[in-house]
Structures are given as C-alpha cells and as structure tokens.
Amino acid sequence: MENIIQQHAILLKDKVRMEAYKKAIFSSVKEGDTVFDIGGGLGILSFLALKAGASHVHVVEVEPGTWTLLRLVAKHNGLAEKMTFHKGLSTKIRLKKRVDLIVSELFGNLCLNENLLPVLIDARKRLLKNGGSIIPSGMKVFFAPCENRDWEFTTTALHNLDGFDLLPDLPDIDVGTPSMIIKNADLLSEPRVFIDIDIIKARSETAANLVTFNVSRDGLLSGFASWFEARLTGKISFSTSPNDLTTHWKQGFLPLRTPQKVKAGQKIIFELEFSPDPSGLNSIMGYHFEVK
C-alpha cells in the first residue's frame, strides 16, 4: 500500500525525469511568460516555471486529494498568488487569455497510455498563443517482443493455486500494462519505432501503427516491452530505454494472455492503436499480433 506522499515521492525522486524537466523549463520560460501546467501534482513544474521568471501559472489537477494538497503546498512556498488552481480535466478548462508555454508530464509507461496525445493537442489548439511552446514537444515510442520471467512466475502461480486456475484466458479483461525492468537480453528481436510524434504539428488524437519484428533467437514470447524518448524542448530529452538509467517508469510491458514459443527467423506482426478514452484519464488501447 503506497500512500499519497510515497506516490509523489516516487515521481519527485526520479532524477532523470526531474533534471530534464528542470532544464527544459529554465531554457523555455522567458521573463513575464504565462504558463499552463497540466496534471500539476504537488506543483513542482509550476514552481520551477515561476522561479524561471513566469508571471503567472495556471495549473490543473484532476485528483481531488492532490488538488487540495497542491494548493496548500503552493501557499506554504509563498507562490499561491501567482497561480490559478483549476480542478478537473484540462480539456474542460477555459482560460481568458492564451498562454506562452504549456508544460506537462503525462507520460504513461507505454508513453501514450495516459491520454497524453488528446490532452496536449486540445491544449495547444485552445490555450496556446501562436508561436508558443509545449513541453514535451515530441516523443518517440519503441516496442520489442520479449521474454519476461518475472511475469511468467506471477501468472504461473495463479494458473495453479491449490488446483484452481485463477487466471483463465478471458478475452474481455484488460489486465493493464505493468511497469517492469526489461533487460536487453530479454528482447526477442531488435526494437522498432512504433510512432514518432511532433506535438506542435500533430493532428490526430489516435496513434496507430503496424510493425514487423524479425525474431533473433528461440524463446518464450511473454509480451511486448516498450519504452520512449521524451523530447522536452530543443535538445533536452530523456529516455526510458533499457540502455539508459532506470526511471520510475522502468519499462512498459504489454503482457500476452498466453505466452507463446517463438523461433529465430520467424516474423511477428504487431498492430497497436491508442485512442482517446471518454473518461479523459486513460487511452483506449487495442492490439493484435501474429507470429509467422
């Protein structure tokens, strides 16, 4: 059981995330800028924007407990007078004037699975000045088929518990995509770029693609590993790849309902789509794969 402090501490103690955002904010904010912070949490990105010279920050937070805490933390740090605290989804927010900069950290472990794309496109269209900036400005998402012994260990335990199978193949149950450490050695082929998005130009709220993997060795296909490069602004970026420092996202893992043996030389055709969820908090994810 994690409490609210632990949840935020995990984000705030992630140095890869924090250092990249801090650099991006300090290199983007100009004296007197107005800023819109989407998904403010305890407010650190808003506070950094004010420290960097912003004159006012609009911050929106959807989780009621966090929203309450955010206001108290801002007051405690003497910054509440330069902030407007919006409660709810950013897509419902109206501002009287467009802002100079949008800043947001809505990355899920599969990059796009927390509705990042529809949220940022909506904010850019409705709330950003012509020529304004967005942090992040873009993102590149990778997938690769992989083995995952930790996952197989978890599911095997559930498949036979005192003679009961607690994890049958249930086509209509989405079990979610856990964050797990995936090593390069676990991958069953070279990774592929699933999608590369420029937020300033993006038009579609849906991200979909079909990629083909060439299986490089025999193994048990447990699912698909995923990571992303987040381009915050200019040359400032970070990555959640297995080759880089581990972040709190670790790697994303899309588990198969039934693992499947694959052999070197086979091809895996993998199709995936992220589309907006009416709740506005997550993305709807559909995928399909075939081993040939």
Next chain:
Amino acid sequence: MENIIQQHAILLKDKVRMEAYKKAIFSSVKEGDTVFDIGGGLGILSFLALKAGASHVHVVEVEPGTWTLLRLVAKHNGLAEKMTFHKGLSTKIRLKKRVDLIVSELFGNLCLNENLLPVLIDARKRLLKNGGSIIPSGMKVFFAPCENRDWEFTTTALHNLDGFDLLPDLPDIDVGTPSMIIKNADLLSEPRVFIDIDIIKARSETAANLVTFNVSRDGLLSGFASWFEARLTGKISFSTSPNDLTTHWKQGFLPLRTPQKVKAGQKIIFELEFSPDPSGLNSIMGYHFEVK
C-alpha cells in the same frame, strides 16, 4: 504501476496468508455448510470452502472490475453454480437464510484500518446462524514507537527539492499508513498490545485505547510501527510481526508529520481510535501522542 493481476498475485502468493486461511477453512467447513465470503477478490477463499464441502457460497466484492473477473474465474473453474455473486458492500447485502460460516480477509496493514470491525460485527449479527463460525475469530494489534530511515529519506527529499518544500506540516492531510519493513532494531521501546478483539463477542464498532511506551534508547521518533496476530479459528493463526516471516502486509507504519528526538527513559503516551467510515471501505483513524 501495478495491474489488477499483479495486485491479486501479491495476495495470492503470500504463503503465510494463504496457508493459514486454507487450514482454517478446511478445519471449519462441515459437509453441506453455507458460507458467506466477504471481499472475495478472485474467489480463492470461496473455492476452498466449496472444496472443503460447502454446499453454497455467497460472495460479495465491492470493486466492479474484480467482481466481473471473479464471476469469470468461478465459471472457468466450474464452481459458479454453487455460488451467488453479490456486488457492493457486505453491509448492504441481505440473505434469505443465515449462513453456517463467515470467511473474510479484510486485514489492513494496521489490522483494523480497512473497516474490518464494523463489517464483521454487522455480518455476524445479521447473516450468521446461532452458533456459526467466523474466520477470523479474533485479532490482537500491537504498536511500538520506531525509527524509520526509509521514511525519513523519502520525506527529506520532499522537504527541499530545488529550494521548495513539498511536504509542509499540513494538519488536515492524512498521508496514509504505508506498509514498510520495520526491524526489531528500529523499535524505540517494547511494543504494547493496542487492542485484543474477539469477533464473536465484540459489540463496539469503534476500537480505541491509550498505551504508554517506555523509551529504551535515544533515537529519532519517525512514527509508530504496527503489526497484528490474526486468530483465524481454533489454534490456527498468523502474525505480521517483525519476528515472523514477512507477509505482503510487511509492517504497518503510522508516520509523524514531524520526526522528533527522544531519549532513553522518556515515556510516550499514545492514543488511537479506529471508527467506521461512512463510505464503508476504510476506517476513520484519529491519533494523538505526547512525549514526557
């Protein structure tokens, strides 16, 4: 990010928990018994009760996604015909006939913090036959003042993040009680029994007590560690004490908003109360302490 399968796997792979419940169910169920399983999850306690000879199990689950999964898992294991699936809170459930046995695993990391006491008393009064059994039949809760370097490390990081204090003393914010490993060496006094409850006799939905700790060494009081002994039935029990095998509960930890230095020979007076929460899912917890 844990997914629904990982969440249940954590419970189902906890051998201390599972072995004790399995023994208790097999030693309690008589051929043809009817059973009420409160907070069924994926159904394992219901399935064990049926395997042990129960003729019918009523199971109630409040989380909608888990309730859906529970029904599918029961069907997959060929047991759905001997089960009635109730959705929601047990306190809202009416049964046409009282049952022979109530079984439930609603232990929080502070034992009573997931509304266990009001739920079991209500079920005993309204839904259990005269002379019927309840698993768990009782519980004993312990507290001790402790140091907690992991917690201090987490909060220190938040107290000074780029010059901002993200964790001010906020009197009206309940940060929750994380599960953490607390070692005997971390304790600042002998533990005290906070409360010892017999579920068959219990009348009060509120659990409250005042205990005094004699500080045994100098140290930094980070908060109060807690663990419990769960008496399932007869002599079958388990414990979450630092002296026993680690369970998924680890130890409970009630953090202080501000850590405080204490010295050997001082006394700590500690008052705590758990009372029913109107939502029915958690307990309302109030506490107060004083170092003398």
